[in-house]
Amino acid sequence: MTKEQKKAYRPTQELRELLGILSRKKFILDCGHHVTFNEVLGNNLTIYNGSELRIICSECGYCS
Numbered sequence: 708m709t710k711e712q713k714k715a716y717r718p719t720q721e722l723r724e725l726l727g728i729l730s731r732k733k734f735i736l737d738c739g740h741h742v743t744f745n746e747v748l749g750n751n752l753t754i755y756n757g758s759e760l761r762i763i764c765s766e767c768g769y770c771s
Contacts, residue, residue, distance in 0.1 A: 738769035
């Protein structure tokens with residue numbers, strides 16, 4: 708990786724700050740399960756990166 712390519716990447720702290728915007732926000736997934744960010748008993752989800760982001764419910768494994 709060249710120095711120019713390395714400059715395009717942001718530090719992890721910036722990602723944490725972006726995810727912090729979701730704090731206490733509630734979402735209903737396509738499968739019907741609910742996710743609340745930064746809640747102790749909130750459901751988990753997995754996000755796969757690629758040409759299109761894929762959200763996977765940890766409750767039932769549904770992928771949208």
